[in-house]
Structure formats: C-alpha cells, structure tokens
Amino acid sequence: MRKIWIIAVREYNAAVRTKAFIVSVVLMPVFMVGGIVAQKLLKGQVDTTDKKLAVIDHTGQLLESIQMAANARNDKEVIDKETGKKINPKYVIEPIEPNTEDPDDQRLELSNLIREKKLHAFVEIGKDVIEPQSKPDSKSDILPSTERIIYHGESAAIDRMRRWLRDELNPSIKQLRLATRDIDPKVVAQVIRFAQVEPHGLLSMEAGKVKSEGRKSEGQLMATPIIVMFLMFMMIMIGAPPLINSVLEEKMQRIAEVLLGSVTPFQIMFGKLLGTVGVSLTMVILYVGGGILLAEKIDASQYIPYDLLPWFIVFQVMAIFMFGAMFIAVGAACSDLKEAQSMTMPVMVMVMVPLFVWINVVKEPLSAFSTWMSLVPTCTPLLMLLRQATPASIPIWQPWVGLAGVVVFTIFCVWAAGRIFRVGLLMQGKPPKITDLMRWAIRG
C-alpha cells in the first residue's frame, strides 16, 4: 500500500506541475466566461451601413405602410439614445413601378443592382396578396404567383430585413382585410387572443407552508443538468487521457523496468489511477468550490444542487478509475505515440457516447431510453448524474443500481487493464491486435 501511495504521489505531482495542467485549469473558465462575453460583444457588431430595399408593390396599397414602418424603426432603433452611436442600419425603402411587359428583365436588373451593392434587396408583392383566392391552409409554394410575396437578396433566408418586413407586412395586410369587411380590429384581437400554458415546478412543504417553485423557463431547467454534466466530462477529459502519455513515457524510457524491480505491475497501475483521481479531485475542489463561492456571492446559491454533490464526487472518482484503466491499458499496449493515437479512438468514443444522447436524456429523463442508457456502466457517471440534476423524480434505486454496475465494471476494467499492463509493459515492437489484448487480459 505504501508503494502504491508513493507512485500515486509522483503521478499526481507530475500531472499537476505540468504547464498543460495549469494552462487548462486557468484557461477553461476563461474560455467559458470568454465565450459568453464574446457573444455579448459580438452581438453589437452589426453592419450599420444603410440598407436599401426596392419594393415592387403590385397591390398598390402596402407601400405606404412599409414606408411608415421603416420610418418608425429608423427613429427608434438606429441610434442608441444613451451613447448617440449608430447601432443598427437604417432601412431605406425605394418604390419601384412594376414592369408589366417584361417582369423578368426588371428582376434581373434589380438583382444586378444588388450584386453591385447599390441595393440591399428587393421584394415583389403579388397583386392578390391582400385578398387571395386560394384556401387559407394552402402551402406557400403552390400558391399562384399573384398571391405570393417574394423577397430577393444575397442571403435572403437569414436576412434580418426579410424577417422585419414579414412582421410589419402581416398586421398591415390584416388591417386592410378587416377594413374591407367592416370589422372592428379590437373585436378580432379579443377573439383570437392566445391562451398560454405556463411551465411551473412542483409544490413542496417548507417550514409548514406549501411553497410553489413558481415559473421556470426552459433555460433554468436545463442549465443545472448541462453544467453538471459538462463539468464532469471536462474533468474526465483533463484527467484520464494523459495517462496514455504517462504510461508510454514509462514504457519508452524503460522506466517501467526499473519500477518492476521494486513494485508489482498492479501496484504501478493502481498508484497511477489513484494519482489521477487526486488530480481530478483537485479540479473538483477548484471548480466546484469556486462555483459555490461565486454563486453565494451573486446570490445564486439556490441554483446549486448541493444534494447532488456526493453523487458527483462518487461518479467522478469511478469514471476516472474506469476510463483511466482503459487508457492505461492502451498506453501499455502501444510502443509509440502514433500507435497510441489510433488505439485511443475507441476509448474516446466510449467516453463521449453520453454527449451524443444527452439532449434526449435531459428532455425526457424518465423515458425507457434514458433509463437504460444511464444504466450502461460507461455512460452511468455522466448520464445518471444528468438525470438526477433534472427536476424529474428519478426512482431512488436507479442511481444505486447504476453505481453498483459502475463499480463492478470498473473492477473488471482495472483487473483486465492490470493484466494487459503487465504483459504490454516490457513488450516492444509491433502493436498488438485487439485479439492479442483480449488474450493478455484472459491469460495474464
């Protein structure tokens, strides 16, 4: 045991004192926070040059309202009132007389103007848009062209101006329709008023009073599970894969042979795993501790799932043992970095499976799919924790069964890896096949 400890301490020091570790520990939060900040900053970075929209209005009734809407928007949104800076482009509407003789020629001409950057886009409003003859539920692509509004632009589908136009045109068209039928818009508004279905959490008893969790948005519901899962994923990724390099170094530098003169292969492997668990717990303390402190400071501590913390740590430790053993076996089976890289893939995929399915799991934590996936040992740490972090009530036995599965599978991994490690450690030359690995694991 003492020797395992000595190996573990060395492994821990070797990992924690590298530049890569320090950089990743410091940079990870910087990147995460930086990403949010960058998004905020970039949001303000829009092209503020004026945008000219040519309008061919075959109805002859909508141009005026478009013009008015554009003016209203230009007054309100273009200049930031506080700073006096231009933050959005001005929309300039240019009416175009429809060319009834050769409409395609006109369209081509306008398109060329757009290519020459003299125009931002042009829109053609069919003459029957206000009073279409087709059925109301017809799909837009089977409508006759006279009932369609077609917006031409270089990237029309994602053009903000197109969306603006759509949102402005519809109320105007509606108003015109109501006016011809002599219906009071207020009545219509009352008739078609939308009834919401609000998302609320469950009620609970607190200090003798029934307490409601109140309204929760999708973001609030998903935030905690996502943060918890990705935190663990990152810690696995920072902790476990470097074991390959560490074993390879011992193998290539023939350190393994010296070590084997003093300790058994299993002691080496177990020591390395313990050291790596130490590394990941260090990160847990840094990040989770830091997160809790930060949350208390900004009065957001109610979002921290304290009851999950023990599960987080237990699953984290098991995940490191499980995946660490796999990475160690890979490292021991290879003789150089190149080989190791290709052999790492299968293990990496196993680590990442939860990332392919997490969306489905977080949306329906109680579905059969979610339950079974979270009981697959390689997925349990991440997915069970993800399910536990959702507000859904997971049956109490499931985390325990999941944990039992993980423990059994981890013991198997450590055992098998130990045997592969023992055979592979002094082996040089050609890389073993999967069948070789299995034979080593079975025969030792």
Next chain:
Amino acid sequence: MENAVELNQVTKTFGSHTAVNELSLNVPSGTVYGFIGPNGSGKTTTLRMIMNIYYPESGSIRVFGESLHGSWTDRIGYLPEERGLYKKMSVRDILKFYGQLKNGTDLNQKIADWLERFELTPWANKKVETLSKGMSQKVQFIATIISKPEMVILDEPFSGLDPVNAEVLKDAVLQLQKDGTTVIFSTHDMAVAEKMCNFIFMIFKGNKVLDGSLADIQDKYGVDTIRVRIDEDADILRTIQGVDKVNDYGQVQELRMSNGTDSQELLRAIMSKARVKHFEISKPSLHDIFVRIAGPEAEEATHA
C-alpha cells in the same frame, strides 16, 4: 558459503523461441558474478527472472533462500540495460522516489553523499533531461544502490561510460562487495569481467556454456595460446604445422596450438621462417574463449 541466488533447471520461452534453456546457476553471497554472452543469448532474460519481472515456464528460482514471492525485491537493487529515468523530474527527486520504492531510510543524506562521490552535486536540482548520457548512467546507478540492497543486479553498467567514469563506477561496485553486497552484472567488456569478477558465467543461445572462476575456465581451455612478434608478414605463421588459428593484432600475433603440439617445436618452426622478437606461452584470454564459443568459427563447427 550461502547462495544469494539459486536457479534450478529454469526455462523461459517467448512464443516458439526458447530464451533460456534448463539453466542452473548458484550465485554465492558476497561475490561479484559476471554474466557474459553475445547479444540476444538470454542474459537480460535471466536477470529479469531473478528480479521476478519475468516468470519462468519451468524450474525454480530461489533468492536469499526463499522462493520467488513476497517482498524480497526490496533487498535487491536493479539497474536495467536501458536507462529508465523520468525526464521531467529533478535528479534529487527521482533518486528519492526510487529510494522510497525500495523502502530506503535516511535517503536525503545518502543521496547527498552519493551525488558528492559521483561529482553530481551541482546537478541535484536539474531535470534529468538536461543530463548527459554518462551522467544519467551514474544517476541510475545511484538509484539502484541508494536503499543499500543486499544484492545488486547491473545489466551492462559500463556501457556508454568514458574511462574516467567507468573507473569511478568500478570502484563503487568493488566498494559494494567489500561491504558484503552480492553483485551480479552483465557485460560485453571481457577485460572488465576478467578483472572484477570472482565468478564468470557465460550463456549462449539460452544455454550455460561457462560457469566458474576465471582460473577454472582458463584451465579448462588449457595452455594453448602463444603470443609472438616476428619481423615477417603474419601470413607465414598460418603455414606452420601445429597452428590451429592465427589472430593478427598487427603488432602482436596470437596463435592457438593444436592438441599435442609442443611449444618448443613450434618456436623452432617459427624461427626457421622468421626472426622472433617475442614469444610467450599464455592462457587464453576470456575474450578468446568467448570468441571460440560464440564466434563464426563455432558457428561453422555447430553447423558442420
């Protein structure tokens, strides 16, 4: 004398290749035992089996009178053929690490003493990757003996050392023996083996071919070597009857006499063909014996 290591009919195979074949060997306590043999003949495999790194297919190995199990490895220091040091650790840290793994005591003092002795003190806090090959060799040696083991196993300890450092290391090994440590080492340097070892063991293609003191071995190969210097071309020596083999070193020629040849007759025969400046009857050197067993000549003999 008690035996530190006893190998009894030990066989180790790798796949279809037999690395060590029914090897029996006794290493008495407190002796310096030299392992010689060509590359790939099974030296390192034998050493690794004594270290319990490889397990033999059959036969038994006893170390300090016990079968190979338990925590006996703390009593043996092992210097592998290729250097095994963590590049990123400092010299002091790695010595301490290896010392602790052997449950060594009073390590800091011992490390300081040994670094001083090997003139490595200025490098104590430097990283291993900054050391030259010779220096890391010395560090590795210190790591092997830092816990004061009762036996040390050194696989090619002198390879890659300059003469000055080889001298320092040789003194250290002899000091170990004086202190009662059993030393087993393998080497390609026959001169070193001749001078340092109480016993010499040679393994060839997995089989034991020599085992005993240098005198015993030389006696076995008889007094059949003549060293001569003549003022003619060495080729004329090959024509003389009673000469099995001529080894021409340029300034000196070494002759091996065939069985039953009288050295005086030989001298007369040589004198009749050339002026003799030097004539010496000697025992075959270990080098010569080695080459006789493992050289191309022996190859031909075994294939004939």
